[in-house]
Amino acid sequence: MTVIATVQLGITVGDPEANLEATAGAVAAAASAGARLVILPELSDSGYVFTGEPETRSLATPADGRTLTRWRHLAAAHQVVIAGGFCELGGDGRLYNSAAVVDAAGVLAVYRKAHLWDAESLVFSPGDGPPPVVNTPFGRVGLMICYDLEFPEWTRLAALGGADLIAAPVNWPATGRPEHERPAEVIKAQAAAAVNGVFVAVADRCRTERGVGWISGSVIIGPGGFPLAGPVLADRPALLSADCDLLAARDKSVSPNNDLLADRRPELYAGVTAEIAGSNPSAPVAH
Amino acid sequence: MTVIATVQLGITVGDPEANLEATAGAVAAAASAGARLVILPELSDSGYVFTGEPETRSLATPADGRTLTRWRHLAAAHQVVIAGGFCELGGDGRLYNSAAVVDAAGVLAVYRKAHLWDAESLVFSPGDGPPPVVNTPFGRVGLMICYDLEFPEWTRLAALGGADLIAAPVNWPATGRPEHERPAEVIKAQAAAAVNGVFVAVADRCRTERGVGWISGSVIIGPGGFPLAGPVLADRPALLSADCDLLAARDKSVSPNNDLLADRRPELYAGVTAEIAGSNPSAPVAH
Numbered sequence: 001m002t003v004i005a006t007v008q009l010g011i012t013v014g015d016p017e018a019n020l021e022a023t024a025g026a027v028a029a030a031a032s033a034g035a036r037l038v039i040l041p042e043l044s045d046s047g048y049v050f051t052g053e054p055e056t057r058s059l060a061t062p063a064d065g066r067t068l069t070r071w072r073h074l075a076a077a078h079q080v081v082i083a084g085g086f087c088e089l090g091g092d093g094r095l096y097n098s099a100a101v102v103d104a105a106g107v108l109a110v111y112r113k114a115h116l117w118d119a120e121s122l123v124f125s126p127g128d129g130p131p132p133v134v135n136t137p138f139g140r141v142g143l144m145i146c147y148d149l150e151f152p153e154w155t156r157l158a159a160l161g162g163a164d165l166i167a168a169p170v171n172w173p174a175t176g177r178p179e180h181e182r183p184a185e186v187i188k189a190q191a192a193a194a195v196n197g198v199f200v201a202v203a204d205r206c207r208t209e210r211g212v213g214w215i216s217g218s219v220i221i222g223p224g225g226f227p228l229a230g231p232v233l234a235d236r237p238a239l240l241s242a243d244c245d246l247l248a249a250r251d252k253s254v255s256p257n258n259d260l261l262a263d264r265r266p267e268l269y270a271g272v273t274a275e276i277a278g279s280n281p282s283a284p285v286a287h
Numbered sequence: 288m289t290v291i292a293t294v295q296l297g298i299t300v301g302d303p304e305a306n307l308e309a310t311a312g313a314v315a316a317a318a319s320a321g322a323r324l325v326i327l328p329e330l331s332d333s334g335y336v337f338t339g340e341p342e343t344r345s346l347a348t349p350a351d352g353r354t355l356t357r358w359r360h361l362a363a364a365h366q367v368v369i370a371g372g373f374c375e376l377g378g379d380g381r382l383y384n385s386a387a388v389v390d391a392a393g394v395l396a397v398y399r400k401a402h403l404w405d406a407e408s409l410v411f412s413p414g415d416g417p418p419p420v421v422n423t424p425f426g427r428v429g430l431m432i433c434y435d436l437e438f439p440e441w442t443r444l445a446a447l448g449g450a451d452l453i454a455a456p457v458n459w460p461a462t463g464r465p466e467h468e469r470p471a472e473v474i475k476a477q478a479a480a481a482v483n484g485v486f487v488a489v490a491d492r493c494r495t496e497r498g499v500g501w502i503s504g505s506v507i508i509g510p511g512g513f514p515l516a517g518p519v520l521a522d523r524p525a526l527l528s529a530d531c532d533l534l535a536a537r538d539k540s541v542s543p544n545n546d547l548l549a550d551r552r553p554e555l556y557a558g559v560t561a562e563i564a565g566s567n568p569s570a571p572v573a574h
Contacts (some may be wrong), residue, residue, distance in 0.1 A: 039313055114552055118542040130568065147545075150438030150482055153556040154437050160558055162519040177513065184481045184512040191478030194471045195437055226464065255405040258434075265401055268417065269440040269560045 001243045002138040004165065004199070007232075008218040008238040010207030013047025016059060020070050022044060023084070026239065031078035033241050039074040039203040040084025042113075042146050043097060049210040053095070056123040060089035063110045076104035081136050084100040084145055084203070085169035088112065094125040099145050099169050101134045108134045113145040114136055114154070117173075122190035131158045133164075138154050139164040139246025140196070149202075150188050152195070153272060159196035159261065164246040166192065168202045172215035186231045194225025197252045197260045198251055199244055206235045223249045289425040290529045291452065291486070292322035293517075295505040295525040297494030300334025303346060307332060307357050310371070313526065318365035320528050323425050326490040327371025327487040329433050329456040330384060335451025336497040340382070343410040347376035350397045355387055363391035368423050370430055371490070372456035375399065381412040386420045386432050386456050395421045400432040401441070404460075418445040418453075429485070433457040436489075437475050439482070440559060444456040446483035446548065451533040453479065455489045470502050473518050481512025484539045484547045486531055493522045510536045 009024040023040055030038040044050070046059035052100050061067050067086040075082050076252045081103045088098035088110070096112040097120055112127025113120075131144040131154060142163030149168050158166050171252050172185050186202075193200040200221040205214050219230035220242040228242035252260040294313040294508040299305050310327050317325040327512050329335070332354045333346035348354050354373040362369050368390045375385035375397070384400040384407055399414025400407075418431040418441060437439050445453050448561030459472050473489075480487040492501050506517035507529040515529035539547040 015558045114555060115550055121544055126552075128555065130558065147550075151551065152443065152478075152482055153551070153559050156558070157558045160561075166327055181513050184477075185514055187474055188478045188481055190471075191439075191475045192452065202341060225474055226468050255407045257408055263402055263434075264438060264440070265413075266560045267341055269417065269444070271417065271444045272440050272559050273556045274447075 001245050002036045003034040003241050004037050004201050004220055004244050005030035005033060005220045005239060005241040006201050006203040006220060008204050008206055008216060008232055009204050010237060011044060011047050011205055011209070013040065013049055014055065014059065014207050016045045016066065020067065024070070024074055027074045027078060027080065027082060029239055030241065031080050033239065035241055037078060037081045037083065037141065039138055039167045039201050040082065040083035040169055041203045041205040042171040043087050044084050044169065047064060047209060048171045049212050049228040050084050050123055053123045056087065057089070060087045060095050062089050063100065063107060064096070066099035068102055068107050069101040072104065075102050079104065081140060083167040083169070085145055086220070095123055096126060097124045097145060099143055101141060101143055109143060111143045115147045115151055117147040132159070133158060133161040133163045138213055142166040144168055148171065149192060152192065155192040155196055159198050163198055165199035165201060166250040168200060170202055174213040174215055182231065183217055185215060186217050186219055188219055189219065190225045193221040193223055195260065197223040198249050199223055199246060206237060241261055289323045290321040290528050290530050291324050291488050291507055291531050292317035292320060292526060292528040293326040293488050293490040293505045293507060295491050295493055295503060295519055296328070297524060298328065298331060298492055298496070300335050300336055300496050301342065301346065303332045303353065307354065311357070311361055314361045314365060314367065314369060316526055317528065320526065322367055322528055324368045324370065326454045326488050327456055328490045328492040329372035329458040329514065330374050331371050331456065333374035334496060335458045336499050337410055340410045343374065343382055344376070345373045347382050349376050349378070350387065350394060355389055355394050358389040359391065359393060362389050366391065370428060370454040370456065370488065372432055382410055383414060384411045386430055388428060388430055398430045400435060402434045402438055404434040411557060417443050417448070420445060420448040420450045429453040431455055433459065436479060439479065442479040446485050450485055451536040452486035452488060455487065457489055457491050459491050459504055460499055461500040461502055469518065470504055472502060473506055476506065477508055479511045480508040480510055482547065484510040485536050486510055486533060493524060494502050502517060
């Protein structure tokens with residue numbers, strides 16, 4: 001069993017030093033609670049609601065820069081693996097909404113968000129690589145960011161790539177929902193866990209930033225699709241943790257004759273990789 | 288606006304005449320409530336918990352046989368479209384867990400379940416065709432059956448094929464779940480609606496059959512992922528209806544810069560159509 005933790009905290013846009021200090025405190029608290037894997041929110045060093053490209057660029061750092069170096073030191077000090085979001089200045093000069101998995105030895109993976117949300121596309125370039133799946137001593141950790149999680153193709157790719165757990169740094173902007181209903185973002189994360197038989201751990205944020213509020217829906221979900229901790233759904237810092245047997249996610253059987261991945265019919269799924277179909281629906285089949 | 292109805296009812300295994308009578312009554316009630324589309328459960332003519340292949344065969348009918356002929360008459364009498372499950376004897380002599388969309392003019396589509404659940408594979412052959420999408424005067428109706436709905440590739444194919452609504456006849460066997468949690472099957476249906484921006488209408492059944500109980504989770508879900516009616520979650524007959532603007536499902540925009548289908552990155556999804564990956568996860572990416 002491995003304690004997984006997700007950190008929900010306020011982030012101060014434009015003040016990376018303050019944000020790195022805050023995440024350092026949160027990582028220490030998670031480690032004290034026994035966590036081996038600590039997940040931080042999306043863009044946890046920079047904040048999210050940028051005034052434009054120049055501000056974003058001023059806050060971005062290379063993958064070998066300030067943020068991941070700090071995380072490496074934190075990982076070493078606390079003997080944890082950290083998965084979190086940061087504002088990346090690419091070697092190509094472009095800006096990416098990225099996330100990394102870091103341990104004491106260094107950076108295990110850097111991932112660039114492939115599905116950009118709203119104004120992100122005005123400042124960030126989308127990534128072109130699949131969600132990485134990283135081997136750790138306690139299991140395999142897949143990584144994706146926020147809106148990525150709402151594309152079932154993407155969560156499936158992580159599961160097919162061997163992920164036992166999908167770590168998802170997010171900044172979920174607040175949206176309306178019917179009373180007594182969970183946010184659709186949480187429902188989608190639950191379904192991603194259930195259809196793939198994987199753990200999903202989401203680190204969201206709190207505290208309104210430049211007029212944007214957040215769902216603050218941090219949650220740790222088991223492979224059956226049910227929350228093990230959270231969703232928080234309250235605008236406050238929170239440290240969630242759950243004791244998870246990540247290797248249990250490798251058993252995909254769901255009945256004596258069914259297996260979530262083996263039951264797939266990939267030979268029938270070609271349409272999923274085609275460009276968008278036109279408005280003509282499939283022809284009705286009449287026998 | 289179009290009233291959509293799903294019928295949850297008890298089915299008597301081995302007594303198609305009684306079952307056709309019961310569904311006729313339910314269709315009449317749905318039509319009285321203003322429904323234009325009425326969805327019936329999976330295998331609504333035969334029952335589900337078969338003693339084996341011989342019993343199943345004895346209950347199966349061709350697509351031009353007893354069940355769909357009766358539905359056509361019902362559709363004509365009540366001026367409705369019926370989507371429901373039936374036990375099909377194929378022209379090839381094989382048995383299929385099938386569903387059809389029928390109106391007054393005849394059979395608009397027959398679909399054979401592609402993802403078989405548990406002992407179904409002992410008696411039924413899986414279908415090899417995609418989920419059909421049928422044009423009706425009030426919108427485009429996609430069709431799939433029970434476990435199919437738990438494969439996000441399948442619901443995505445229906446949405447890419449133009450479905451405004453996915454009609455899902457099901458027989459959801461009862462499974463355990465934490466108190467105060469919705470069944471994972473319902474969560475998956477909600478997520479299928481939300482990630483595709485489509486309506487999803489599920490007709491489940493009630494009354495224990497040969498020792499098997501049911502979730503009885505009939506539900507009508509809007510394109511935002513939230514229930515419009517149901518889930519019932521009670522072992523009793525139920526007629527759910529909801530007034531739906533199916534054409535609204537054609538607007539996939541979810542922010543000023545986002546569209547649920549256009550935001551897909553199909554060029555990155557090739558792995559979804561590949562056979563199952565081995566146990567080697569993707570190589571970590573280190574920048």
